[in-house]
Amino acid sequence: MPDSPQHLHDVLVHLRRIIRATDLQSKRVVKACGLTIPQIMVLRSIEELGDVTVRKISDSVSLSQATVTTILNRLEDRKYVERVRAQKDKRIVNARLTSSGMEILKTTPPLLHEKFIDEFDSLEGWEQTQVLSSLQRIAMMMDAENLDAAPLLDINSPDALV
Amino acid sequence: MPDSPQHLHDVLVHLRRIIRATDLQSKRVVKACGLTIPQIMVLRSIEELGDVTVRKISDSVSLSQATVTTILNRLEDRKYVERVRAQKDKRIVNARLTSSGMEILKTTPPLLHEKFIDEFDSLEGWEQTQVLSSLQRIAMMMDAENLDAAPLLDINSPDALV
DNA sequence: TGAGAAATGTTACAGCTCAAAGTATAGGTG
């Protein structure tokens, strides 16, 4: 008989450790290149999507619109990003990388700690898949916005893993 | 052949979604009981450990000492917690729940979203185990402080979980 | 056409989070 309350407590503990590790890694990355992880994620998102609205960035990096706005403020202050208001619909603001923005992106280190990358790489393929699918499963289960998303996923079926 | 870079990117994306979901859940909890998740975790930690030092709380909830101090400040302002300086060693501060603190703890909702709890409960035992061990694995791999911690853990053995 | 609803983004605010610097105390060694 599974001890769910205990498991749920353990889930909480591990999540906290993961969140903390992420914060610590962000500090390390700042020391290495002067940008935080969220800043880099926003920059990369702009690089990948081209001129892009705040809303799209926000979806792409899983941050609220307000958070993206404040991050963009800082990036704009530092001339890594320009805001361009759309002609057609003046509500819309498009973010665009400056040349400095493109340059600085080249200097950014990996966003996951080297230790993580090494250990993840050293896992067997099926282990990587398992970790990834568990992570995805947790992300979906925690996502209270999309209440119906869960049934769609079926990565955990044993067949998919071999 | 596993596509590690892609997997690592996916790891990052899922982690961000999980962190965001945690933030959103904290806001929901605040509305329900007036306390944030970190505040509740600190209160619970004190409840569980009795009079306890800042350092021990910090270890127990995976937050830096500085963060725990600021959380304690707020909890003390609201009379949920008292600080008591130790007689023997005056550097040490022990945190203690007040009676209001004990009361408020009884009103706190679960820290994981109900949707998560339901879905987690509905998983097969082995699936819960797999999710949990993946989570633990990730937490360990991300923990750059304890470089040697990984080999110690053996929670993955099936016996421990059934 | 004109009022209200909807969409896009920003601002205000409160709280979380860390590292680094600072304060106070304790312990050890000459």
Added chain:
DNA sequence: CACCTATACTTTGAGCTGTAACATTTCTCA
């Protein structure tokens, strides 16, 4: 005792994060 180091905690500063309230613009439909 005097100094030096280590420990426990707090303060400071900067950034992240969300919600709610706001301004602006666009859309809808009567």
